[in-house]
Amino acid sequence: MKTFDDRRKEADQIIEGFLREEKGYDRTLIEAMNYSIRAGGKRLRPVLLQSFGRMYGADEKRLHPFMAAIEMIHTYSLVHDDLPAMDNDMLRRGKPTTHARFGEAMAILAGDALLNEAFTIMSDETKRTLFAEDGPLLDECFGEVYATSFISKYAGVDGMAGGQSLDVETDKLGRDVTGEEIHYIYLNKTSALLEASMLAGAVLGGSGVGKDISLIASAGKDIGFAFQIRDDILDIEGDESIIGKETGQDKRNGKSTFVSIHGIEESEAFIRDYTEEAKTHISNLENVKDEEERIFVLDLFDALTERNH
Amino acid sequence: MKTFDDRRKEADQIIEGFLREEKGYDRTLIEAMNYSIRAGGKRLRPVLLQSFGRMYGADEKRLHPFMAAIEMIHTYSLVHDDLPAMDNDMLRRGKPTTHARFGEAMAILAGDALLNEAFTIMSDETKRTLFAEDGPLLDECFGEVYATSFISKYAGVDGMAGGQSLDVETDKLGRDVTGEEIHYIYLNKTSALLEASMLAGAVLGGSGVGKDISLIASAGKDIGFAFQIRDDILDIEGDESIIGKETGQDKRNGKSTFVSIHGIEESEAFIRDYTEEAKTHISNLENVKDEEERIFVLDLFDALTERNH
Numbered sequence: 046m047k048t049f050d051d052r053r054k055e056a057d058q059i060i061e062g063f064l065r066e067e068k069g070y071d072r073t074l075i076e077a078m079n080y081s082i083r084a085g086g087k088r089l090r091p092v093l094l095q096s097f098g099r100m101y102g103a104d105e106k107r108l109h110p111f112m113a114a115i116e117m118i119h120t121y122s123l124v125h126d127d128l129p130a131m132d133n134d135m136l137r138r139g140k141p142t143t144h145a146r147f148g149e150a151m152a153i154l155a156g157d158a159l160l161n162e163a164f165t166i167m168s169d170e171t172k173r174t175l176f177a178e179d180g181p182l183l184d185e186c187f188g189e190v191y192a193t194s195f196i197s198k199y200a201g202v203d204g205m206a207g208g209q210s211l212d213v214e215t216d217k218l219g220r221d222v223t224g225e226e227i228h229y230i231y232l233n234k235t236s237a238l239l240e241a242s243m244l245a246g247a248v249l250g251g252s253g254v255g256k257d258i259s260l261i262a263s264a265g266k267d268i269g270f271a272f273q274i275r276d277d278i279l280d281i282e283g284d285e286s287i288i289g290k291e292t293g294q295d296k297r298n299g300k301s302t303f304v305s306i307h308g309i310e311e312s313e314a315f316i317r318d319y320t321e322e323a324k325t326h327i328s329n330l331e332n333v334k335d336e337e338e339r340i341f342v343l344d345l346f347d348a349l350t351e352r353n354h
Numbered sequence: 355m356k357t358f359d360d361r362r363k364e365a366d367q368i369i370e371g372f373l374r375e376e377k378g379y380d381r382t383l384i385e386a387m388n389y390s391i392r393a394g395g396k397r398l399r400p401v402l403l404q405s406f407g408r409m410y411g412a413d414e415k416r417l418h419p420f421m422a423a424i425e426m427i428h429t430y431s432l433v434h435d436d437l438p439a440m441d442n443d444m445l446r447r448g449k450p451t452t453h454a455r456f457g458e459a460m461a462i463l464a465g466d467a468l469l470n471e472a473f474t475i476m477s478d479e480t481k482r483t484l485f486a487e488d489g490p491l492l493d494e495c496f497g498e499v500y501a502t503s504f505i506s507k508y509a510g511v512d513g514m515a516g517g518q519s520l521d522v523e524t525d526k527l528g529r530d531v532t533g534e535e536i537h538y539i540y541l542n543k544t545s546a547l548l549e550a551s552m553l554a555g556a557v558l559g560g561s562g563v564g565k566d567i568s569l570i571a572s573a574g575k576d577i578g579f580a581f582q583i584r585d586d587i588l589d590i591e592g593d594e595s596i597i598g599k600e601t602g603q604d605k606r607n608g609k610s611t612f613v614s615i616h617g618i619e620e621s622e623a624f625i626r627d628y629t630e631e632a633k634t635h636i637s638n639l640e641n642v643k644d645e646e647e648r649i650f651v652l653d654l655f656d657a658l659t660e661r662n663h
Contacts, residue, residue, distance in 0.1 A: 070538050071511055074519035078511075125466060130438075130458035149439035150522045153462065154515055157434060160466065161510030164473045168503040171480075175499055183490065190484055190499075194477040201470030202380050202387075206463055210383035213459045229379050 049092065049345055056088040056095065056112060063113035063166060077147040077155035078162070081120050085138050089349070090115045090238060094246040096345075097261065100330075100338040101250025107185060108249055110170040111192055114163035115242050118200050121159035122209070122238075124152055131213065132294075160200075167193045184251055192245035199241035208233025215301075222301040228270075231303065235276075236269025253332050260326045267323035271316045271350040277302040278312060279353070320350045358401065358654055365397040365404065365421060372422035372475060386456040386464035387471070390429050394447050398658070399424045399547060403555040405654075406570065409639075409647040410559025416494060417558055419479040420501055423472035424551050427509050430468035431518070431547075433461055440522065441603075469509075476502045493560055501554035508550035517542025524610075531610040537579075540612065544585075545578025562641050569635045576632035580625045580659040586611040587621060588662070629659045 047055075064082060067075045091112035098108040127134040127142040128149060135145045144152035171193065174185040198204060208230045215222045215230075222230070243265045247254045254261075280295050281304060295302050304312045324343050333339050356364075373391060376384045400421035407417040436443040436451040437458060444454045453461035480502065483494040507513060517539045524531045524539075531539070552574045556563045563570075589604050590613060604611050613621045633652050642648050 065511065070520045070535065071516040073523050074511060074516060121466075125462055128439075128462060130462060148526060150526070151519065153434055153437060153439060154519050154522060157430075157465070157469065158511050158515040158519070160469055161506055161515060164506040165503070165510050165512075168499060168506050171499050172503050175496060181492065186495075187484060190477060190480050190495075194474070194481050197470055197473040197477050201474050202374065202383060202467050203474075206467040206470055207380040207383060210460065210463050210467070211379045213463060214382050217457060217459070226379065 047341075049348060052092045052095070052341075053088045056091040056116070059109045060088070060091065060113045060116050063110065063117075073147070073151060074154060074158055077143055077151050078159050080146060081124050081143045081155055081159065082116065084140050084143075086119075088116060090119050090242040092345075093239060093342075094242040094249075096338050096342055097243045097246030098249045099246075100333050100335050100342070101247050101254050101257075102334040103188070103246065103250040104185075107170070107174075107189070108246065110166045111189075111196075111245055111249060114166045115196060115238070115245065117159045117163040117166075118196065119238060121156040121163075122200075122205055124156040124159070126209070128152060164193075164197070167196070188249040188251055191248040195241045195244045195248070199237040204233050204237030204241070208235070208237065216298070219299070224306060227301065227303050227306065231270050231273040232266060235273040236266045239269040239272070240265025250334075253334065255332050257330045257332050260330055264323045264326035267319045267326070268346050268349065271319035271323065271346075274303050274312050274316050274319075275350050275352060277304040278309060278316075281309070316350050320346055356650075358657060361401045361404070361650075362397045365400040365425070368418050369397070369400065369422045369425050372419065372426075382456070382460060383463060383467055386452055386460050387468050389455060390433050390452045390464055390468065391425065393449050393452075395428075397425060399428050399551040401654075402548060402551040402651075403558075405647050405651055406552045406555030407558045408555075409642050409644050409651070410556050410563050410566075411643040412497070412555065412559040413494075416479070416498070417555065419475045420498075420505075420554055420558060423475045424505060424547070424554065426468045426472040426475075427505065428547060430465040430472075431509075431514055433465040433468070435518070437461060473502075473506070476505070497558045497560055500557040504550045504553045504557070508546040513542050513546030513550070517544070517546065525607070528608070533615060536610065536612050536615065540579050540582040541575060544582040545575045548578045548581070549574025559643075562643065564641050566639045566641050569639055573632045573635035576628045576635070577655050577658065580628035580632065580655075583612050583621050583625050583628075584659050584661060586613040587618060587625075590618070625659050629655055 060082060064079050065075045067079060094112050094115055095108050099105075123137065124143045126132050127137060128144055134142050136142065142152075143155055147155065167189070171186060171189040174182045174189055200206065211226060212230050212234060215226060240262055243261050244258065247258065247261055277295065280292050295305070303315070307315065323346050327339060327342055327346070330339065369391060373388050374384045376388065403421050403424055404417050408414075432446065433452045435441050436446060437453055443451050445451065452464055456464065476498070480495060480498040483491040483498055509515065520535060521539050521543060524535060549571055552570050553567065556566065556570055586604065589601050604614070612624070616624065632655050636648060636651055636655070639648065
């Protein structure tokens with residue numbers, strides 16, 4: 046069975062196939078978009094999307110546009126998050142951030158363009174299934190429209206953008222964040238797009254997913270929460286040379302996190318509990334067609350929440 | 355027959371119906387989104403979308419989500435354009451810009467969220483037609499997927515974002531822009547989204563649009579070009595109290611425009627020629643179902659390029 050690292054490399058290759066050639070009048074914009082994508086990362090969202098697609102028997106090629114799209118959306122959010130007006134980060138994964146390399150205006154545009162590109166890729170793929178030579182491929186089209194809908198919903202106000210806005214607002218007001226607010230921020234800023242990846246993959250597998258949908262949604266929420274607490278702990282205890290960015294930023298910025306409220310020991314216990322919850326939901330899925338993929342996801346959840354980078 | 359002003363007010367009401375209530379943890383984000391939309395404007399893109407939809411016999415209610423979506427996309431581009439790293443504008447239409455009112459971080463997020471919201475609205479509408487009670491409404495779904503595809507394409511690298519990036523880049527390098535580059539910038543930064551509005555409206559009317567598509571695309575390019583040259587002239591000759599923003603900005607910023615290259619007299623001649631071209635394309639449309647709408651569009655093209663604000 047392939048490891049996460051194999052999957053990550055495979056995702057890298059697939060995403061690369063959706064990048065534009067750096068030429069013409071848009072050259073610099075495309076360079077900034079490609080630079081942002083190629084800066085690397087775990088490719089966690091496309092890997093999850095692909096795995097849940099396989100779990101429910103999706104045609105492999107149909108997963109690829111959505112894998113590229115979800116990574117573009119994740120990347121746009123990082124590019125905008127790093128901007129001077131937001132987190133003002135100059136380094137990400139050991140490399141200059143997009144605005145450090147291309148200037149602030151181009152970084153804003155590159156983020157915008159990545160988000161648009163994601164939706165262009167998804168709607169082109171949907172168009173392809175509707176206008177197929179032998180008539181519309183209705184089953185496929187259902188999956189694609191549903192997947193697009195999950196992704197846009199969880200990237201916007203009801204997900205990532207909503208979570209970021211509360212994060213920005215509490216930062217700006219300089220007040221401590223309540224436990225309930227932290228929960229809301231993590232659930233939206235981090236869990237939502239992981240949940241969208243898993244749900245989108247599953248519905249691309251067709252109608253066979255049935256009532257597993259709500260278990261997948263719950264697993265996405267739980268694993269995202271555990272993942273984000275681990276991130277906070279790494280910001281305190283992590284090794285900069287492994288993480289590829291400065292640690293100790295939350296403390297310097299006087300930022301309340303789950304860990305600053307609950308302490309490391311209790312936070313580790315929460316990570317274990319949330320990860321177990323997420324795994325239980327995955328174990329309870331009833332319509333899985335590929336058991337190897339279920340095992341891959343269970344192992345991945347452990348790896349994600351035990352990671353050191 | 356209704357005037358443009360009646361249509362603008364109607365569009366305002368329709369768009370209002372798609373705005374979210376300002377409550378919950380996302381309250382400030384939603385306030386910033388709504389503030390940006392409610393700042394007003396000509397509502398040109400939704401009015402064009404609606405008119406082309408009617409011209410090809412689209413069901414009125416199906417046009418509404420797309421009218422809201424295209425105005426949200428236009429608005430997100432203005433919010434990001436006004437940012438300090440871009441044009442650094444503090445006033446738009448006589449009111450503080452979004453970042454002047456809500457801060458830079460929230461303005462970046464509000465722009466992002468408006469773009470996401472547009473795609474959420476469009477994909478929800480598409481989902482509705484696919485999952486209708488009596489089975490999928492295939493004809494409707496075709497139109498919606500096609501309209502979404504036009505809009506995302508012309509908002510991204512192949513349109514607005516592409517045009518903005520060349521604009522930003524030539525600004526940053528501080529060099530004069532060539533005539534060919536100006537053409538590219540106007541065609542993408544301004545024409546593309548007008549073209550998308552007209553095309554999206556037409557395809558929502560169903561397959562009856564046929565080969566009129568290419569005429570509509572040409573008309574969109576021409577009218578966008580004329581519209582942008584008028585904007586440049588207004589920046590030189592306009593009345594600030596009517597326009598609602600500072601004039602003379604291009605000159606102060608040392609920015610080359612079509613007008614700084616060709617002079618006002620020649621530019622006025624170009625506006626007349628492009629407007630005539632656009633009107634000829636509209637007159638040549640063969641499958642129009644509502645002739646009153648054709649007349650409305652012809653008059654609107656004149657009004658747009660003769661305007662004083």
